[in-house]
Amino acid sequence: MDLDLSPVEPFRAEVRDWLRRNVPATPLPSLETEAGFAAHRAWERTLAAARLSVVSWPEEYGGRGASPLEWLVFEEEYYAAGAPGRVSQNGINLLALTLFAHGTPGQLGRVLPPMAAGEVIWAQAWSEPGAGSDLAALRATATRADGGWRLNGQKTWSSRAAFADRAFGLFRSGPAAERHRGLTYLMFPLDADGVTVRPVGRLDGRPAFAELFLDDVFVPDRDVIGEPGQGWTVAMSTAGNERGLTLRSPGRFLAAADRLVALWRAHGADPLLRDRVADAWIKARAYRLKGFETISRADDAGAEASVNKVFWSELDVELHETALDILGADAELDGDWLEGYVFSLAGPIYAGTNEIQRNLIAERVLGLPREARR
Amino acid sequence: MRFVLDTEQRLLGDTLHGLLTKAGTPALIRRWAAGDHDRTLWSALGETGVFALAVPERHGGAGPLPVELVVAAHELGRHAAPGPIVETLAAAALLDGSAAAGPAAEWLPRIAAGQAVVSLGSPGRIRRALDADAADLILLADGEHLFSAVPEGPAVRALDPARRLFPVRQVERLATGPAVPRAAATAYDLAALACAAQLLGLGRALLDVTVKYARTRRQFGRPIGEFQAVKHHLANALTGLEFARPLAYGAALSFGSPDFPRDVSAAKAAASDAAYATARTALQVHGAIGYTDEYDPSLWIRKVRALRSAWGTPADHRARVLAAVPEVRGESPR
Incomplete structure (x- = not known):
């Protein structure tokens, strides 16, 4: 048993030095405002240019293959430096880890680099008006269509969705009585035809989340993660990460x-x-x-x-x-x-x-x- | 960096768990409380090397090995082993560091071998010596002086019947000089760390026995462990213990560094809170049976209450932590 961190000290020193030179001197506006969201997105690009936005990812997707210990050290330095909150966190901490576990090589190559670069910001779409703690009661549907799926229903408490680009979530693609079975995990654009985003103010009034109304929104097959009908299993691997x-x-x-x-x-x-x-x-x-x-x-x-x-x-x-x-x-x-x-x-x-x-x-x-x- | 116990450290814990299970501590605790100071268990602990963990090699020990000390104290706490174990471990550090060559050469090999029971006191900090009537040696550290001492009057009645506390008075000076308060400080920190580990072991045992009870005790036609109110109490107990444990091992690893006293205090405060909350839950979930003297877990519940305030209260230790936190640049949470 030991707590010898000396092997990661050079990495810590590099991160600390970069942050000292690059963290904005004045805090960015709240990321739950339109201007703040844009400023935080720009900060993600700055991080990405230094290969510091997703240090633990493989290099081919924009990371630097950092070990879990290096990642923890990066996080210590990041917050000690007073660096801005991560507007990309739903994507890089939840969706990306799900993709690493269940995504196809094509999905990884298509989704991860723009996520790492701050070009695409992701929102999550889990909860529904009737499915909060009891997530398996969700009712929004994915129906088979030519070359993909049609999404219908309502999602709520969708963090970051007021200003984000895309969302990921679970949809019922089988009979409702099956609860955990018959669910499919999909990704969809928030500016697609049939998507209505209604920002919701959180306790301090800032639009930190949104309701999503989905009316026959088309999603191509390539944006299904894992097997159709296996969405619960896929999602629970993300839930472990999130918790x-x-x-x-x-x-x-x-x-x-x-x-x-x-x-x-x-x-x-x-x-x-x-x-x-x-x-x-x-x-x-x-x-x-x-x-x-x-x-x-x-x-x-x-x-x-x-x-x-x-x-x-x-x-x-x-x-x-x-x-x-x-x-x-x-x-x-x-x-x-x-x-x-x-x-x-x-x-x-x-x-x-x-x-x-x-x-x-x-x-x-x-x-x-x-x-x-x- | 590998912050988990290695195979040998786990083996030490398993060995002690086996030994203490076989010894049947509930009966030993009751006999100890009645004044029967049989040393069979003490000798067995000595043979396993428990006391040698605090004694340096030049005096026949294997220490100081703070991580192993935490492992051992955790198991001793888990079985609520009676006697001045922490006091004897602390006494080893005190004798070794006090520049008292004669007493150190005389007592440390005996302590290491499990052949000496030692208690101690220190005005202001440790006001009464635990199990002084059972001790071969009682130490009293007072400023720059280290004395031997004797009990002064009978034991003071206390909540945990197996903790027999005696006022003591000095009889002979063993050492004088600046090494004494330094050694006393180290001994205090090691004892507080061992006490924290004991509390974690006590808490773990209380959680285990209470979970077992909640799975079998039936009311309203079902095991009480099915009820969320009971589940949530037990989940909270586990969460507290799970996050106090790494503090104890982290403190053990900072032994010898300037952070050691701060890290010990963090561990002692957290372990006291976690074990105490678990003891309250154990009492509540067991209901009236847990409130009885004859039900064995009540021995654990009482010991937790005692150790929570022994070797520094949670408030003492929190104050020590804050005094040691360095200044940072800003005060804004960005």
């Missing part, structure tokens, strides 16, 4: 926790808030070390990922709540900590609510009996 290490790397919490300590000190180091500040810092360290453990075991999927998801999403809320409490009466004013707080509040809800995750932990890790279903 685990890849979506919310330790680096972002380490950086936020360091800044929380600085904020606390700058506001007089109130002893009444000391335990909460310390706890956020300790938990960020715990998540970092858990990450090292996870990549040492080389399995970041399944029910273990649920333990991660509960932990980081609640840490994120607690950390930002503490920051707002330090800010006192100014906490309600627009600013970086408030935006981080609003963002954090979604964490225990998306990617499977924490209640669903706790059921999974109890049943699949601890071996408690499944609830008798009606």
Whole structure:
């Protein structure tokens, strides 16, 4: 057992140096606004030009074949440098990993390079008005058509969809009664004929997600991921990634926790808030070390990922709540900590609510009996 | 970088688990609480090399081996093994580092071999010596002085019946000088780390026994483990323990670096919270039976409450962590 990071220090130094020279001196506008989205897209292009947008991908798709440890180190440096949020994250952390597992060589070659370059920004299209925690209740359909499929129905809470280019999601291509069976995983353009995007304001009013209305939207066969009818299995491999290490790397919490300590000190180091500040810092360290453990075991999927998801999403809320409490009466004013707080509040809800995750932990890790279903 | 236990480290844990399972600790804990200080288990632990982990080679030990110490303390906690084990491990570091050549040469080989039971105290920090009536040696570290000590009066009644706490008074000076507080600081940190590992083991055992109970105990015609309210308590307990464990091993790996005290404190605060929350869940899920003296897991529940505040409270350790966090540039979360 060791924590020897010296082999990756040259890589860390290179990343740190590049970030010091390139991270914008003034923060970009919120990425959940039209202007901010464009600015963040431009930043993705800058990252890509330095081959830093998707370091862990193979070189042929725009990455540099970085090891999991190098990726964790990249993330630590990225957030420590105060670099902009990643507008591409749904694509690079979710869809791309699904494609690596289930995509055809043609799909990889067609989809990944523009994703890496920030040319195509992806939104996810999972939830529906009647299918939230119970995702398998989804009703939007994919019907066979000449050379492809026709999509119909409604998707909702589609993150980034207000300004994104394309989306990926699950559609019912078999009888509704089959629940997890008869689903197909498809990619589709958000500017296609028959797609209506209605931006939805999140808690702070910014259009961070959207409703999608699909009316006979044509999708060619080449944009089906995996086998038709096998979409649930394909999607669940993404769900493991989303809940685990890849979506919310330790680096972002380490950086936020360091800044929380600085904020606390700058506001007089109130002893009444000391335990909460310390706890956020300790938990960020715990998540970092858990990450090292996870990549040492080389399995970041399944029910273990649920333990991660509960932990980081609640840490994120607690950390930002503490920051707002330090800010006192100014906490309600627009600013970086408030935006981080609003963002954090979604964490225990998306990617499977924490209640669903706790059921999974109890049943699949601890071996408690499944609830008798009606 | 490979942040998982290697084969030999896992084997040490498995060996101790086997030994302690066979020893049947619940009965030993009750006998220890009644004043029966039989040393069969202590000697067996010595033969397995547990105490040698804190004693340097020149005094007949194999240490210091902090990762192995965490592995061992985790298993000792898992079985709630009685006796001043952490105190004896800390005493080894204290004797070794205090420039007390005579006492070190006399006691360290005996500690390493499992032939000496040692307790200790330190004014302000460790106010009462654990199991002082069972100890061959009691150390008292006070500023620049290291003393031997004797119990002063009977044990103070405490929640965990197997933790017999005695006020002590100094009798003979063993060493004086700046090495003493330095050694005492290292001993304190090692003890806090071992205590954190014990808490993780106690928590793990309580989670396991409570999951087992929830799978078999039936109410309303079904196992209570089917109910989400119960499931979520247990999932939370697991999550807390899973994220406290890497802090303990991370701290062990920073032994000897300036970060060691900070990392120990992070581990102790997190392990205390995780184990305590698990103990509360164990009590709640078991219901009234868990609240009884005669039900064995109650021994674990009481020990968790005691160790949560032993070797520094969570608040003490959180304060120590924050004092050690370096300044960063900004205070904005970008």
